[in-house]
Amino acid sequence: MEWIAECSVEALTEALRVVAPELVGLPITLPDLVGRDDPLWRSSSAAVGEGFVAKLAWSAPAARRLAHEIGVLTALSGVPFLPEVVAGSTEPVLLVTRRVPGESLFAVVDSVDRDHAGSDLARFLRALHDPATRERVEQATGALPPPRVEASTEQVRAGLGRWLRPDQRATIATWCDWADAVLATRLEAALVHADLHGDNQVWRDGRLRLVVDFETVSAAEPEYDLRAFPDVELLTATVRHYERLSGRALSIDRIMAWHLRATLDDALWRTEAGVPLPDHRTPAEWVDDLATRFAALDVHP
Structure with a gap:
């Protein structure tokens, strides 16, 4: 090479x-x-x-x-x-x-029809997570690795608190305990994109046109791929269409446990490295957003 x-x-x-x-x-x-x-x-x-x-x-x-x-x-x-x-x-x-012209999901998420967008994303994920897809790829590339290791909940508890409000520190500890418990049981792994955030999606005229950046393709449970969705309504629409297409139920608790870990990991390493958060807000504001998403999904960590 x-x-x-x-x-x-x-x-x-x-x-x-x-x-x-x-x-x-x-x-x-x-x-x-x-x-x-x-x-x-x-x-x-x-x-x-x-x-x-x-x-x-x-x-x-x-x-x-x-x-x-x-x-x-x-x-x-x-x-x-x-x-x-x-x-x-x-x-x-x-x-x-x-090249396929279009915009990032982050740029258009407030204007797309969530049901149509969720249907497009579910079509992509259903095909990607099919066991035959993993088998075909592994025949060509060898066994898929697990996803990139994120900060452990212990590292989050120890490192993130200094950038949060005092009232948020106990909340983060409780949330981390909850995520550990939710994810303690492993589920069957599928081939996952593993980095399906909005900037790795190309949208045009309200519909998904392209998914890019497959260098982190890994083996993990399907819920792992939904952890980076920026909008609660889009997430629930995608889950609904995915379950209809695949006949497989998804766990919102597991999706949000992965979302919690990914969000806090991102906030921790960026803040420690002096790198601005993607939306140029603070870790404390990100924690407030997490609380809002949990409430909207009726998830109680």
Whole structure:
């Protein structure tokens, strides 16, 4: 496996010359590299002309993740809303897909019809979580790993309190105890996207057009994939359609236990690293939002 030496127009052009020579000469727009100092995260996507996206890596750990994504996408037939792979290579590691115009779910979530949007997401997740999908991918890539390890509830209890209001600290401890209890029993694992937040979805005219970023595809329970949904109404619509399509009941408690862990992990590492939270609010405000979501879903941790 070979990866490019740096994230530059020159290096990407040379990789394209090997992997997709027909695209050489198109203008290249490179990404903002802020926060890419850790070798694990030295990968990103660049626009190639108006019609293509090239995903590149310039370190060994990032290249392994991208190579995993290439293998997964090659095997994921029959799943809707997948990127169209134009070219994929591990010598050098490079993935080129066709660009689909649209916006992030975060940008449009307040304007979409939740029932239609939930139906689209459920179609994607139902096909992705099908046991045959995992079997097909594992035949091509080997056994799927578990998802990335997030901060433990012990780390959250110990580290997050200094950035919360005094009245929130006991609440967080109670919530963490609840999440540990809910997730103590393991469920059968499926193939999961594992990073299905709004910026990894492309929406246009109120409908889902594309899901991107499959480098973290893992083996976990289906509820794990619903932990990053930004809107309670959209979550409940997706769960309703998923259960109708799959005949499998989903546990809202388990979804919200995973959501709690993911949210507090994000708040903890970003605040400790001095990185602003994605919406530029505070950890205390995020905890208030969690309480609101729990109440709206009638979940009582």
